[in-house]
Amino acid sequence: xxxxxxxxxxxxxxxxxxxxxxxxxxxxxxxxxxxxxxxxxxxxxxxxxxxxxxxxxxxxxxxxxxxxxxxxxxxxxxxxxxxxxxxxxxxxxxxxxxxxxxxxxxxxxxxxxxxxxxxxxxxxxxxxxxxxxxxxxxxxxxxxxxxxxxxxxxxxxxxxxxxxxxxx
Numbered sequence: 437x438x439x440x441x442x443x444x445x446x447x448x449x450x451x452x453x454x455x456x457x458x459x460x461x462x463x464x465x466x467x468x469x470x471x472x473x474x475x476x477x478x479x480x481x482x483x484x485x486x487x488x489x490x491x492x493x494x495x496x497x498x499x500x501x502x503x504x505x506x507x508x509x510x511x512x513x514x515x516x517x518x519x520x521x522x523x524x525x526x527x528x529x530x531x532x533x534x535x536x537x538x539x540x541x542x543x544x545x546x547x548x549x550x551x552x553x554x555x556x557x558x559x560x561x562x563x564x565x566x567x568x569x570x571x572x573x574x575x576x577x578x579x580x581x582x583x584x585x586x587x588x589x590x591x592x593x594x595x596x597x598x599x600x601x602x603x604x
Contacts, residue, residue, distance in 0.1 A: 444487065445503035448494060451480050452506030455513060474516065481514030484524065493527035495536040508541045512548055521549045543589040547574075559586050560594050571598040 458476050461469035484507060487494060496504040511524035525545050531537035547557035551574045560573040560582045573594070576582050583593045591597065 441499060444491070444494065445499040447483075448487075448499060448503040448506040448510070451483065452502075452509050455480060455509060459513075477510075477513045478516060480510045481517040481520040484510045484514065485517075485520050488523055488527055493524070493531045493537060495531050497536050504537070505541070508538070508545065512545055515548070515552055518549070518552055521545070521552060525549050539589040540591050543586070543591060559589065559591060561591070561597075563598070573598075 454476060458473055461473040464470060487507070491498060494504055494507040498504075499507070507524075508528070511521055511528070514520040514524070525542075528537050528542050528545060532539050532542045543559045544561045547559050547561040550557045551562045556575045556577045557573065558577055560576050560579070562574045563571045564574045565572060573582075578585070586593060586597075
């Protein structure tokens with residue numbers, strides 16, 4: 437079992453590295469590059485589904501911090517596989533309740549899933565676009581409470597968060 441878990445951790449880390457390397461293609465003007473990104477994230481989403489079938493949510497206790505973060509990233513980018521995102525969200529919620537997953541990462545996955553379902557997000561983690569040089573979030577359920585809710589999960593205030601994306 438220990439060898440299987442070590443191999444799983446390495447596989448998740450490799451998938452996250454490939455995701456990171458390929459993510460620049462997601463918004464390129466070349467449809468072939470966009471398609472390459474979509475195929476990669478779909479393969480990763482399918483594999484994450486298999487991993488969740490076998491292990492449940494891959495927590496840091498099981499696979500280590502790097503691989504657990506990789507699993508979250510893969511779920512986060514499974515945008516065309518809502519079944520995978522919803523299942524990851526459910527399993528990750530249980531892991532957060534048990535103290536074995538990051539509330540911050542769960543908040544990002546919750547928002548991403550809500551946006552992909554066409555619903556309003558909670559924490560303002562998903563950016564819809566840029567207006568007058570400033571990033572604007574997808575609509576939020578309670579925009580007036582957004583920073584309070586963000587603080588509860590250990591995420592910086594919205595203005596600090598979007599400053600990272602601001603156009604120089």
